[in-house]
Amino acid sequence: MKELKHINKYFLKYKRKVIIGILITIVSKIFLLFTPELIGSSIDVIDSFRKGIITDVEVVKQELLINIIYIIGAALITGVLTFFMRQTIINVSRYIEFDLKNEIYQQYQRLSLNFYKKNRTGDLMNRISEDVNSVRMYAGPAIMYSINTVTLFIIAIFFMYRQAPELTLYTIIPLPILSVIIYKLSKIIHKRSTIVQQYLSKLSSFTQETFSGIAIIKSYGMERQSALSFDKLASESREKQLDLVRINAFFYPMMILLIGLSNLIVIYVGGLQYMAGEISLGVITKFIIYVNMLTWPVATVGWVTSIVQQAEASQQRINEFLKISPEIKNNVSHHSHIKGDIVFKNVSFTYDDTNIQALKDVSFSVKGGETLAVIGKTGSGKSTILDLIGRLYDIEAGALLIDGIPIDQVNLVDLRDVIGYVPQEAFLFSDSINNNIKFGKEDATNEQVIQAAKNAQVHKNIMGFTKGYETVLGERGITLSGGQKQRVSIARAIIKEPQILLFDDCLSAVDTETEEKILNNLKKLTVGKTTIIVSHRISAAKNADKIIILDDGRIKQAGTHETLLNTEGYYKNLYLKQLSESENS
């Protein structure tokens, strides 16, 4: 129960509903227990008539009629109260589920990129769905049934003991045995349910990856292998589930057996006491009804125990994530008004998961409003520079200054707010094109969306779709071509009119003619804004105020288009190569 303490704050938040729920449960159980009392007294009336103690049949009829009315009344009240019991306690569990999901989701948003590299998506999804669901089962049904059982037990034993103390003691003899068995079994259940949860996580991770990579799987004809791997994992998961089911299956007959034993004791001991004239026939009847009424609550003890165990395991997995403190934190509370001067001073950076040193002693500076182009072979560290400016990672050595202030002393929210980033692989949400463009500026007008799309040279393409800007993309809609995706992604960045624009090789899938048009538009739009363009093409770099050439994480050359063309090296060679390619095409 240590881990589940985490959700006590939510019980406190909804304490009014919880208390009302508990009170309603108690009252409903009192009404429920009227029934055996009334049946017992009805039997006693009939028995008295049979024995000649009551001679008037009308008295018997009247007594029975009153009892029947009372039984119906008690049943109706119990029914209504049970409805409200569920409405309070189960509702609270739904609120807690909602709060917990939000808490996890917000934590997911806070955590840095490194966290996402270390944890698989399926696992992240599982914690927010499966695990939260098992915690909900604890917060709602488990608590409700526990209150139910405890109340029913206390009241029933009280009623029973008042009428036949000795018989009550005999009846409850099997209970301690039951508790020991429950304890032993629940330990095994806990172990097995943890394993089951782990397998569920593995299964969803696997399926999620398969769906994401479905195009690759199909084009390589790997469906059979993929199905076989799934089958293997699913079979293992099934075995673990069956292990759990087996132990649960053993549990229920055990309950029935012990309750049956209590019934036999009531009949045997009660029969002897009746014959000795110590108790009435009505008391035996009541006891049999009581014992059977207790069957379900006793059976739920086992069920509740396993729910609590599962919830504990799930909450433990959730807490693991909630405890992680984000690597990248906002260290300042005051606002930073960013102009856009960027200085790298002997910056080095190593990705800690791969241990690859992506940047080595890199120094350059870009003044606010200037354009810098970063050219270099694949894997030379170009994207890493952009990631560091967006503070997706913190630098390892050297200094990265924004407007002369170390980047970790700049307000993170303000920094990200002034950045418009176009990644190498455009990511669009399963939403309309309009909303995808408006992503960085929710209050943008339709005119602004259209203007951004025009500047990104994608407006005509969008108008070619039947639903225009309302065309839905992704899983529920159409798939854009690589170049169209890149251009929508550019529109998304420029509509924000950010002070710093980062373009990561985002024109690679666009033909040179369109690229030229976009670059011309960008030239006008980025006046006064710091712009960094990462590219493999000279065409994207030639107009920049500064150009740096990266090679294996180090700056090999730096200058302007003109100065670099006058220097032997990578840039000049690339220029000549690309010139001859365009002449030949």
Ligand SMILES: Nc1ncnc2c1ncn2[C@@H]1O[C@H](COP(=O)(O)OP(=O)(O)OP(=O)(O)O)[C@@H](O)[C@H]1O
């Ligand atoms: N998220 C990451 N985790 C671990 N290593 C990474 C990560 N991103 C990049 N690297 C490694 O860092 C090095 C530099 O990568 P980077 O993406 O910055 O190069 P790039 O010049 O942008 O390459 P490309 O032109 O192919 O996009 C590469 O060796 C790469 O394998």
